[in-house]
Amino acid sequence: MKQLIIVALLAALAAAIPSLLGENPYIIGLLISVLMMAALSSAWNIIGGFAGQYSFGHAAYFGAGAYTTMILISSWNVNPLAGMVAGIAIAAVIALITGSIVFGLRGHYFALASIAVAEIIRLSVLNFEFTGGAQGILLANVTLWGLDLNSKDPFYYGMLLLLVVTLAVTIWLRKSKTGYYLQAIREDQDAASSLGINLARYKNRSLLLSAALTSVAGSLYSVYIRFIDTSAVLDLRLSIEIILTAIIGGVGTLWGPVLGAILLVPLAEMLRSNVIGDSLVKLGIVSETSALGVFLSENLAHAHVLVYGIITVLCILYMPKGILGLFRRIK
Amino acid sequence: MLFIQSLISGILTGGVYALAGIGMSLVFGVMNISNFAHGDLMMLGMYLAYYAFTLLHIDPYLSLVMIIPVSFLFGFLLEKVFISRVIDHPHQNQILLTIGLGLIMSNTALLAFTSDPKILTTSYSSSAINTAGGLSISIPLLLSFLITILITTILYLFLLKSSTGMALRATSQNREAAQLMGINVAKMSAIAFGIGTALAATAGALIAPTYYIHPLAGHSFLLKSFTICVLGGLGSVVGAGVGGLIIGVVESMASTYISTDWKDVIVFVLFLAVLLLRPQGLFGKNGGQ
Numbered sequence: 203m204k205q206l207i208i209v210a211l212l213a214a215l216a217a218a219i220p221s222l223l224g225e226n227p228y229i230i231g232l233l234i235s236v237l238m239m240a241a242l243s244s245a246w247n248i249i250g251g252f253a254g255q256y257s258f259g260h261a262a263y264f265g266a267g268a269y270t271t272m273i274l275i276s277s278w279n280v281n282p283l284a285g286m287v288a289g290i291a292i293a294a295v296i297a298l299i300t301g302s303i304v305f306g307l308r309g310h311y312f313a314l315a316s317i318a319v320a321e322i323i324r325l326s327v328l329n330f331e332f333t334g335g336a337q338g339i340l341l342a343n344v345t346l347w348g349l350d351l352n353s354k355d356p357f358y359y360g361m362l363l364l365l366v367v368t369l370a371v372t373i374w375l376r377k378s379k380t381g382y383y384l385q386a387i388r389e390d391q392d393a394a395s396s397l398g399i400n401l402a403r404y405k406n407r408s409l410l411l412s413a414a415l416t417s418v419a420g421s422l423y424s425v426y427i428r429f430i431d432t433s434a435v436l437d438l439r440l441s442i443e444i445i446l447t448a449i450i451g452g453v454g455t456l457w458g459p460v461l462g463a464i465l466l467v468p469l470a471e472m473l474r475s476n477v478i479g480d481s482l483v484k485l486g487i488v489s490e491t492s493a494l495g496v497f498l499s500e501n502l503a504h505a506h507v508l509v510y511g512i513i514t515v516l517c518i519l520y521m522p523k524g525i526l527g528l529f530r531r532i533k
Numbered sequence: 534m535l536f537i538q539s540l541i542s543g544i545l546t547g548g549v550y551a552l553a554g555i556g557m558s559l560v561f562g563v564m565n566i567s568n569f570a571h572g573d574l575m576m577l578g579m580y581l582a583y584y585a586f587t588l589l590h591i592d593p594y595l596s597l598v599m600i601i602p603v604s605f606l607f608g609f610l611l612e613k614v615f616i617s618r619v620i621d622h623p624h625q626n627q628i629l630l631t632i633g634l635g636l637i638m639s640n641t642a643l644l645a646f647t648s649d650p651k652i653l654t655t656s657y658s659s660s661a662i663n664t665a666g667g668l669s670i671s672i673p674l675l676l677s678f679l680i681t682i683l684i685t686t687i688l689y690l691f692l693l694k695s696s697t698g699m700a701l702r703a704t705s706q707n708r709e710a711a712q713l714m715g716i717n718v719a720k721m722s723a724i725a726f727g728i729g730t731a732l733a734a735t736a737g738a739l740i741a742p743t744y745y746i747h748p749l750a751g752h753s754f755l756l757k758s759f760t761i762c763v764l765g766g767l768g769s770v771v772g773a774g775v776g777g778l779i780i781g782v783v784e785s786m787a788s789t790y791i792s793t794d795w796k797d798v799i800v801f802v803l804f805l806a807v808l809l810l811r812p813q814g815l816f817g818k819n820g821g822q
Binding site: 250254256258303304306307310311313314315317318319321322325326328329438442445446449505507508510511512513514515518519522 | 567615618619622624625626628629630632633634635636637640641643644752756759760763767792794795797798801802804805808809812
């Protein structure tokens with residue numbers, strides 16, 4: 203209950219930000235990305251953190267939401283919300299198929315199979331014609347109940363709502379019977395099984411929940427950007443970013459994924475827009491015309507995945523329980 | 534005729550896949566680690582062969598003499614510095630660590646070699662033996678296959694006869710028992726990872742003359758190697774060899790009879806089918822663990 207109140211208070215604060223900022227589309231855009239990654243990572247946390255089943259293919263569910271929504275809108279001009287619901291259904295089907303194949307198995311198999319499923323979907327979308335193939339799908343504008351969805355604000359609130367729902371589900375799950383079963387499965391599958399917990403059923407449930415929330419984020423993202431292709435919504439890189447965000451914040455904790463998103467998304471954005479390279483030049487640390495300066499300005503923008511790699515390695519070696527885990531140890 | 538043609542090219546390519554698969558399987562068997570950097574190690578092998586050829590004018594097949602020891606050493610050090618520290622961690626941490634290492638390798642390659650795909654063209658790149666029946670056998674693929682057989686035979690004898698090989702197999706069968714028998718399992722892990730890296734790099738070098746060389750090429754080879762290992766039974770070296778040939782043939786048949794675009798999809802569907810029907814693989818012993 204206490205946690206629910208904290209979530210509600212923080213959400214109220216976050217809801218006030220757009221009106222405080224005034225017209226600042228760049229910052230709002232960045233905040234939407236932070237909220238989205240926080241929601242995605244929290245949704246992943248339900249299966250990865252609580253049940254201890256690391257899915258390396260969550261891009262599949264994100265892509266399912268995004269593609270289903272975009273195809274329905276572009277072909278049949280369906281209401282975006284109906285597209286979102288259809289996206290949840292498709293994501294649920296994918297989750298059920300994945301779950302029924304691998305949840306009878308242990309160890310490395312779920313990780314491997316989740317990647318295989320995601321890759322099958324990515325390559326199929328790339329090869330089919332109705333999905334737009336390599337070109338992707340572009341929409342000129344999207345309307346909801348006659349309203350133009352060109353402003354960023356509705357998506358800010360949409361992502362915030364999704365994050366709040368995901369956190370509320372997490373809080374509920376932690377105190378529910380299902381949640382205890384999942385934690386028992388994470389800690390010791392044999393012990394959980396011998397106490398009569400149906401491993402496959404509970405793993406499937408948490409994967410379904412996680413997939414549904416992830417697909418909603420995909421639907422919101424697709425209508426927000428109005429352009430999707432496989433490299434944006436179905437890539438393995440996205441799956442890894444989602445996990446990494448949770449790891450850095452703290453896997454299996456309520457606030458870990460949120461903290462991870464607050465740290466990682468702006469960092470990636472700074473690298474992408476080359477803020478770091480530019481400021482090194484401005485501060486006079488690196489001369490703009492020197493070889494290093496030229497190299498930084500040309501390449502640092504492409505280096506954000508490299509930085510992700512370095513952070514992953516350091517994180518696993520030195521703080522595998524994430525920032526919150528580190529904090530807890532100090533306390 | 535078309536059938537035999539695609540069977541032959543499938544087996545020839547499959548040999549190289551088998552090499553990569555054996556490397557991954559060995560690491561899995563000895564260390565119980567899924568190495569997600571395997572594809573990127575293969576990519577590094579491709580670039581080593583490419584630059585040995587363009588800068589030093591060494592034939593890609595000859596350059597293996599240099600690539601194998603260099604990559605063994607690289608793998609050995611990777612294990613000592615990074616992997617050995619997570620050997621007792623939960624397997625998801627091991628996976629994430631190797632993913633991180635893979636990202637560092639592929640994106641460093643992206644910075645160093647740019648994203649333009651490179652093509653290694655030797656004087657015999659497009660030459661082929663044309664048999665009486667109208668079959669054509671690509672010379673570089675045939676050479677790669679023969680080298681693969683040579684390397685696999687040497688590795689097999691090494692594992693079977695040498696004392697280090699026996700120690701490796703013992704560690705693979707039971708780590709604790711091997712340690713109690715006085716085997717230095719930490720050293721065995723580093724050697725296994727070194728051999729795994731050398732095999733990945735060799736497979737990369739062997740496939741370089743017939744493939745686009747790109748910093749992100751490792752991605753599809755990683756998934757292929759996993760399919761091969763699971764098909765053969767995780768940790769089974771013989772299984773990985775057979776699995777590689779099967780994947781090569783399946784891919785080649787799929788390209789001939791269905792479409793090149795769908796060949797990877799078919800390989801991954803096969804992967805899921807194996808998990809569903811025979812999770813222990815063709816040669817695996819303990820299923821589903």
